[in-house]
Amino acid sequence: MKRTVSLLFIAALAALLLYVVANMPPMGDPANPTATHVIPRYLENAEEETHTENVITGIILNYRGYDTMGEVTVIFCALAAVLAVLGRERRGAIEGFVDRSEVVSSTIVRTMVRFMVPFILLFSLYTIFHGESSPGGGFQGGAIIGGSMIVFTTIFGLAESSRRVPQRIRAALEGAAVMGFFLVGALGLLGGGEFLTYAWPKVAPGLQPSLVVWLTILVEVGIGLGGAMVLTSILFAMIREEEIATAS
Amino acid sequence: MNWLSAVLGERILGTAKAFRRRGLLFVIMILFWIILTASLALHEMLLGAICSAAVAALTVSLLGRALDPHITPAVLLRLPLFMLRLIWEIVKANLDVARIILNPGLPIDPRIVEYRTYLPGDLPRTVFSDSITLTPGTVTVELRGDLLNVHCLCPYHEEGLAGLERLVAWLFGVRRDGEVRKGG
Amino acid sequence: MGAWRHFPILMITVPLLGAVLLPFLGYLRESWVPHVALLPLGFSTVLGFLLLGRIPSDGYLSYHLGGWEPPHGIEIRVDYVGLFLMLAICGITLLALVFSRHYISKEVSRGRRTAYFVLFLLMSGAMLGFAATGDIFNLFVFMEILALSSYALVAITGNRNAVRAAFKYVLMGAPSSIMVLLAIGFLYSATGSLNMADLAQRIAESGYTEVLTVSYILFVIGFGVKAALFPLHMWLPDAHSIAPSPISALLSGLLVEVSAFALLRITFSVFPRGAADLIGGTADAVGVAAAAAVLYGGIMAILQKDLKMMIAYSTISHIGYIFLGLTAFTAEGLTGAVYHMLDHGLAKACLFLCAGNFIYVKGYRRIEELKGAWRQMPWTCFAFALASISVIGIPPTAGFISKWYLILGNVRGEKWLYACVLLIGSILAAVYCFRVIYYMFFQAGREGAWEDSWNDAPPSMLTPVWMLSLGTLFFGIFSYLVIPSLLKAAAFLL
C-alpha cells in the first residue's frame, strides 16, 4: 500500500518534471534568460573587478562571497555534527589506538603511497593557489588533501596518521579557517565598506587592488586547509573504533 | 675531546643526510611544480619554492626513508634507459596477452608461483614487483619479505622473472650477493 | 545611513562566529561554555532591538554584501515582518539557551556538551540568516546549515530513539532540500536571476509559465517537509518529542515557523501579485492540506499519551493555522499568520520547556503521570496553563489575537469553510490542553508520585518558562503596539 502510494507519487513527479523540461528554454541557446540577464557583467568585468582570471572563483569569493561564508560554516557545522553524533575524540586517544584488523598492508602499496603523497600534497597546493587562473580553488584543494589523508590513513593506520596530523593542529586550522573568513569580512566593515568587501574603499583607496588579491588568496588558503582538516577529522571520527559513552 | 668531535660529526653528518634527502625531495617537488604551472615566471617560482619546501619538510620522513639508500645520481641517470627497456617489455607483454585473449581456445594454465628475490630494501622490491605486474603474463599478488607470490598466466611466463630481476638490479646497482655497489 | 545598517549582518554573523570560537573555550575552560554562549545571542538581541525603530513598516532595509548591487551580489533584505521574526528568534533562542544550562546535564553526556552549544549557536545564526536573506540561493545555504545542525541536535543524546528519529528526519529533510534546490534551478532557468526582488520583476515578464508553476510546486513540497505541512509531517512527532527539550522548543517554536516564513517570502515576495494565476492552484491545494493538518494534528494530539508527543502533534495543527493564514491572500490573514508565528513560537517553546522541567525534576514524560503535579511544581504548572491558554486562543493571550486575525482574513477572503476549520481546531486544542491542565490541578496523583512541598525546577529553568508565558500574555494585551504596523507591512507585501 505504502509502496504503491510512493510509486504513484514518483511517477506523478516524473511526469511533471518531464512536462516542465519539454517547456523549458532550449539548452545552450544564447538568447535564454540565464544567458542574458545577470551573467554578462560577470563575464565582462570579473577580471577588472575581482582580479581573478577564473570567473568562477571571482563569483565565489567576491560577488557571492556570502554564500561561500555559508559554505564554510556548513563544513564546520558538519564536523560539529559528526563529532556530536559519534562522540568527541578524547585528547591523545587515537594516538594510542591499535588497529584491530591485524592486516598489515602490502609493502608495495606502502612504498607507492609514500611515493605519491608528496605529489598529491603539492598538487593540492597548486590547486589552491592557482584557483584564480585555472580550475580549482580552496575547497577543491582541500578535498584533494583529504584524499591523500584517506589513502595514508587506510594504508598506514589511524594511529600513524593522527600522529602526523594531531588533533591540536586540526582543531586550530578548522577554527582558523572559518574565523579568518569572518574576520576578513569584518575588515571590510572597518574600512568603511560593506561586510565581505575585500578592500578599504574609504580609508585607503590606493591600496585596493593589491588588498583584494592578497585577501582573496588568504581566504582561499584558509578554506583549503580548513576544509582538508575537516574532512580528515570526519574520516578519523568515522574510522575510530572507540565505543562512545551513551548517556540518557 | 674525541667523543665530542665524534658526536658533532655524527650530528653534522646526520643533518647533512637529512638535508640531502630534503634537498632531493625539494628538487623533485619543484620540478613537478614547474610542470604543473607550465611557466617559469619569477613569482610562480617563488610560490613554488615555498610550497615545495613546505611539502618537502612535511613529508621527508615519509618519502625519505624509502628513497634515501637507493636513489643516487647514477640511479637517476639509468632510470630513462630502464624506462625504455620496461616499455619495450610492456609492449611485448601486451602482444603476448593479446595473442592469448584473441585465441578462441584461451590457452592459459594459471598458477601462483613463489619467487625469492635477492633485491634488498623496499624500493627495489617494489619496482621489481611493479615491473612484474606490467610485464608478460605475471601479476605480483603478494610480497612478504623477499618472497614474492606471482600469478602466472602460462608456465613459460615464469621464466621471464629472472631477466627482469637482473634489469632492476642493474638499475639500483645491486649485485647478486646483495651488496650495493657504491657510486655505480 | 549610520552604522546601524550593518546591524542585520552582525546579528547573523556574531552567533556563527561565536559558534566557531566556542570549541576553543571548551578546550580551555569547559564550565564557561554555557555562559559564554549567551553573549553572541545577547548581542544579536540588543542589535535587533536597536534596529526596531529604524525600519518602517512599509519599507525595508537592503544591505549589499561586498558592495555588489543586488542582481549581481547577494542582498540582505530586512523588512518589518522579517525583523519581527528575527527578534522572536533571538528572544526565544536566548531563553532556550538559558534553560539549557542546567537541563543538558540530564540528557546530554559530558563529552557532547560543547558540541551542543556550538550547534545551538550555529542553528540560531542560521535561522537569523534564513529570515533575513534576500537571495534565493543564499536561502538554500542557510537552510542547509539549519538542517544539519538540527539533525545533529535531535540525535545529540545518542540513545536509540534519538538516533532513529534523527535519521528519519534526515531521510525526509535532505530530499526536501534537494527539491528546493531543483525549484531554484527551475526558477533560475526561467528568469536568469537569483535575487528575490529582481525575480519578482522577471517573473512578471517571463513567458515560461509552466516552469514557474512547477517550480512553485517544488518549493511547496520542499518547504512543506521542512515545515511539516500535513501529509509531509512524518518526521516531526518523533524528532520533536525525542530531542532534548530546549531543542524541541527551538524545532517546534522556531524552525518550523521559519520554514513557513520562507514559503511566505517565496509566495509573496518572489511570485508577484500578477502571478496569481501561476500559483493559485497550488495555493488552494496548500489550503486544503493546511485545513487537514489543523484537524489531523488536533485529533492526534488528543490521542497521545506522551506529553511531548502531544505538544508535537499540536505543532502540526498550528502549522496548519499559519498556512491557512497564508493562503487566505488577505492582509488580515497574513498578519494573523505572522502574529501566529510569534505567538506559537512563544507558547510552544514554553510548553516544551515546561515538559523539560517535568523531565528534569521527576523524569516524567507521560500525561497520566502529571496528575497532581501542581502540588510539587506550581510555577511550572501555572506557566504551562498560561501557554496552553494561548495555544487554545482564549483572550487575553496572543493566541486569541492571531486566531482572530486568521479567521478574519479567511472570512474576508470568503473562505468560510476554512474559518470553520480554524474554530474547530481551537475546540480540539481546548480538549487536549484542558485534559493536561485538569490532570495537573484537579486530580490526585499516584501515591508518592509528587512531593507535597514545593520543589520546583531551578530558577535558571523557571525564568525562561515564565518569560515565555508572560510573553504570550504581553503580546495579547499590547497587541495594538504591533498589529497596525504588521497590517501595513502585510498590505505592502501583498
Add this chain to the structure above:
Amino acid sequence: MRLLHNYHYVAAMVLFCIGLYTVIVRRNIVKKLIGLNIMETSVFFFFISLGYLDGGMAPIRVGKADPSRMVNPLPQALILTGIVVAVSVTALALSLVILLYRQYGTLDVDRLMREEEQSETAEREERG
C-alpha cells in the same frame, strides 16, 4: 521536439527520479543514502546544463578570450557550494548509520520501525 533537444535535462530528471525512488522505496538505509547522493548529483547536473552555451568555452579568461562565448559561470559557482553541502549531509547521515547499526543491529528500515513498535509495546506493558 524540445524534449529531444533538452536531453541533458531529461537525463537529469530521470536520475532524479531514480534517486527519489531509492530514497523512498528501498529499505536499506545505506542504499537510501546512495539514492540521496544520486538525487543531489542529478540536480547539480541539471544546474550545469542550464549554464551551458552551444560552442561555449569554460569561463576562465586565459589570454583575451571572448566573454560572449563563455558558458554561464553562475550555476557552477552555486553548485560548488551545493557539493560541499552534499558531502556534509552525507557524512552526517553516515555517522548516524554507524550509530544506528550499533544500537539496532540492522540496516533495514522496516526492521528499525518494527523494533520501535516492539520497544513501545514493551514499555507499555512494563508500565502496566
Add this chain to the structure above:
Amino acid sequence: MDEFLTAVALVISLNAVICLYRAAVGPTTQDRLLGVNIVGTKTLVVVILVTFILAENYFLDVAIVYALLLFVVTVAVSRYLEAEGWKEAES
C-alpha cells in the same frame, strides 16, 4: 581531427559500458573493483581526449586529479577488502 578524437572517445566510452558488465555481475567484489578501476582508467583517457577536443589545456589538471583519485579509491577499498572483518558479514 576533432571529429576523429570524439569518435575515439565514443568508442572508449562504449567500451566502458561493456566493462560495467563486470562491475555489475562480479562475482567477487574484487572483480567489481577491477571493473570499476578499468572504467576509471577509460574515463581518464576520455578526459584527456576531451581536453584536446575542446582545446582547453588546463583540463589536464582534472585528468591528474582523476589519476590520483583512482589510485586513492582503489587502494583504500582493496585495503578494506583485505581486512578480516568481512568474513562473517559476507556469508
Add this chain to the structure above:
Amino acid sequence: MTAKEIVAGIFCCIGTFFFILGTTGLLRMPDIFSRLHPSTKCDTLGACSVIVGMAVYSGWSWDLLKLIFIACFLLLSSATCGHAIGRSALRRDIPYWRRQDEGAKSGDGA
C-alpha cells in the same frame, strides 16, 4: 592532415585496440587473478598510447610534460592497483582457476 595528426591518430587507434582487447579479456577470463592480466597490461598500454598520441598532437609544449607525468603516474598506479586487488583476493582465499581440474580449486597462494 599534418604528419603530426596522422601519428597521433595511429597512436589513438592502437590505444583503442588495446582498450577493446582489455575489455575482451576482462569478460573472457575465468577468474579474478587472470582478469588482472588484461586489465593491468592492456588498459595501461591503451591509456599510455592514447596519451602518447595526444602528446604528439600537442607538440612541444608544457602539456607534453604534464601528459608524460600522467602516463608515468598511470603506469605506477595501475600496477599498484592491480597488485592491491590481487592481494586482497589472495588474502580472502578466493580460489583461482586451474587448467588441470577444469574448475575452481582453492589455492592457498602456493
Add this chain to the structure above:
Amino acid sequence: MGTALNLALIVLLLTTAILAVTARDLLAAVIIFSVYSLIMALMWQRLQAPDLALTEAAVGAGVTTVLFVVTIFKTRRREEE
C-alpha cells in the same frame, strides 16, 4: 559526433545509477556509485565546467566513496532480505 559522445555518457550514467541502486551487495553499490561520480564529473567537463569536474572527482569519487566504504565496513555488507 559530440552528441553521440554525450549520449553515450548519459547511457553510462543511467546504467551506473541503476546498477548502484539495484545491487544487493552494498559494497558493490558504493563502488559503482564512485564510477557514477567519475562519469558525472566527465559529463560536467563536457559541459565546460572544469572546476566542478575537479571537485566532483575529488569529493564524489574520493571522499564520499571512502566514507561509505568505512560505514559499510563498520556495519553490514549485504542488504537484508
